[in-house]
Amino acid sequence: MTVTELLSRIQAAGITLILEDSRLRYRPVDRMTPELAAAIREHREAIITRLAGNSAATCSKCGRRLYLPESQAIGRCIRCQSEAEFVDTLARIKIHHERTRRAVAARVKELGGTR
Numbered sequence: 001m002t003v004t005e006l007l008s009r010i011q012a013a014g015i016t017l018i019l020e021d022s023r024l025r026y027r028p029v030d031r032m033t034p035e036l037a038a039a040i041r042e043h044r045e046a047i048i049t050r051l052a053g054n055s056a057a058t059c060s061k062c063g064r065r066l067y068l069p070e071s072q073a074i075g076r077c078i079r080c081q082s083e084a085e086f087v088d089t090l091a092r093i094k095i096h097h098e099r100t101r102r103a104v105a106a107r108v109k110e111l112g113g114t115r
């Protein structure tokens with residue numbers, strides 16, 4: 001499996017990879033499979049290099065750094081996005097938050113919590 005294939009499989013599984021102080025993290029944790037985890041370990045360095053490149057992405061119009069993966073997908077910051085692109089960005093962020101919220105709720109339930 002190439003790194004590109006692996007990254008698209010990770011994305012298809014609804015998992016977001018995050019580079020935090022050069023450590024590779026992912027969320028939601030409960031979506032990770034042993035197979036994907038093993039593939040990530042195998043390609044760890046290449047993935048980090050790829051993510052580090054993404055995090056240095058800048059707006060193609062004004063040159064601002066793009067922090068949101070949603071903005072990086074479009075290549076322009078939210079100030080330079082067209083109205084349609086901005087609506088799309090908001091929708092992607094909403095889906096992401098909804099997945100996170102559901103994962104947290106499922107984990108709380110699993111742990112026997114009530115809130």
Ligand SMILES: [Zn+2]
Pocket residue numbers: 059060061062063064076077078079080081
């Ligand atoms: Zn911009």
